[in-house]
Amino acid sequence: MPEEPGSAYDALTDHEDDARWAYGTGFTDPLAGVSSAVPGGADREALTTYCLMLGDDALIMSHRLQEWVTRAPEIEDELALANIALDLLGQARLLLGRAAEVEDAGRDEDSLAYGREAGEFRNVCLAEPADADFAHLMARLLAFATWRLALLDRLSASADPVLAAIAAKGVKEVTYHRDYAARWVVRLGDGTDLSHQRMQAAMTAVATQTGELFAVHPVEQAMAAAGFGVDPAQLRPEFATVWSQVLDAATLEAPADPAVGVGEGRDGRHTAALSGILDELQSVARSTPGGVW
Amino acid sequence: MSEPGRHEWPLFEVFVRAKRGLNHVHVGSLRAADHDMALHHARDLYTRRNEGVSIWVVRSDDVVASAPAEKESFFEPSGDKIYRHPTHYTIPGSVPHI
Numbered sequence: 001m002p003e004e005p006g007s008a009y010d011a012l013t014d015h016e017d018d019a020r021w022a023y024g025t026g027f028t029d030p031l032a033g034v035s036s037a038v039p040g041g042a043d044r045e046a047l048t049t050y051c052l053m054l055g056d057d058a059l060i061m062s063h064r065l066q067e068w069v070t071r072a073p074e075i076e077d078e079l080a081l082a083n084i085a086l087d088l089l090g091q092a093r094l095l096l097g098r099a100a101e102v103e104d105a106g107r108d109e110d111s112l113a114y115g116r117e118a119g120e121f122r123n124v125c126l127a128e129p130a131d132a133d134f135a136h137l138m139a140r141l142l143a144f145a146t147w148r149l150a151l152l153d154r155l156s157a158s159a160d161p162v163l164a165a166i167a168a169k170g171v172k173e174v175t176y177h178r179d180y181a182a183r184w185v186v187r188l189g190d191g192t193d194l195s196h197q198r199m200q201a202a203m204t205a206v207a208t209q210t211g212e213l214f215a216v217h218p219v220e221q222a223m224a225a226a227g228f229g230v231d232p233a234q235l236r237p238e239f240a241t242v243w244s245q246v247l248d249a250a251t252l253e254a255p256a257d258p259a260v261g262v263g264e265g266r267d268g269r270h271t272a273a274l275s276g277i278l279d280e281l282q283s284v285a286r287s288t289p290g291g292v293w
Numbered sequence: 294m295s296e297p298g299r300h301e302w303p304l305f306e307v308f309v310r311a312k313r314g315l316n317h318v319h320v321g322s323l324r325a326a327d328h329d330m331a332l333h334h335a336r337d338l339y340t341r342r343n344e345g346v347s348i349w350v351v352r353s354d355d356v357v358a359s360a361p362a363e364k365e366s367f368f369e370p371s372g373d374k375i376y377r378h379p380t381h382y383t384i385p386g387s388v389p390h391i
Contacts (some may be wrong), residue, residue: 074302074324075321076324076325076337076338077334077342079337079338080333080334080337083337083341179331183329183330183333187326187330270346
């Protein structure tokens, strides 16, 4: 019997053990060995919404970062931004997947990402604005990553084993995101007169958008009380410490602390920018429903 | 070509030690403002597919390279020294354990 085309490669790929490869192997499944059963007594509706909140944060921020590909100041930074966007997209997939699993209503990560209207998205508004320049992007990424790292760090002790595993994976990724943004804020803040001035403007502008990060939505409150989620109000001291350390190192003036917002994004009330993001994000899925590559 | 007045970052050479490798191997080069940034860029450019466990970066300016013009005097004299290879020698049958 003639061999099928490509069978010469079968012998190379039919082993479980890929440790013999020097490069590009040993990939791990972050959910390996984690039970996907929803813990007994969980409020499924609230847990679904909570997963959507954290997943939508990552999805929308990732989309904005992707827009910098081909527009970054240097090719090395373009790749760094793409890497960060892909980390967040990976987190979004896991979180939306978990939301669908807990909801158990026949939806999946794709229908949640591509099938919802703007009003059904639960991300914080900080993820939405288009960045005026690279300094604004770095300021926004610093705020987002500092907040998200504090959140995921605590979430890795969640009573939902899947959320805990997703958070533990995310901590390593977001630690790098925060570090990347902080390095640029310091470099530009403590750079030339012009870079200092533009970095200061960006930090001042972004600081006004951070109040909502610490607003407590009823779903977040319920999930924190049940041991599944994190109370965002608790994240503020860590955020403030990191934020002021970076500002100091960057020789920038600390903008006024914003008042804690009302968390409009968590309620599905968004800036107009989100519609623009979704138009692009969902265009292919809407024009070709069910299409695959 | 760089635009007039545009400052260009210096070039760095990147060496990555793979998971299964014992030595750092030259994988390419990149531009960065300083060593610290070069290390981070190297992480983002050259270890995206789970390749590395250690990175070295070095300023390309600091690499001293042999000159192509000196190739003959540098390398060709070793071309006929067959006795420097162990396979040149015949092992007598009476020598055990080789």
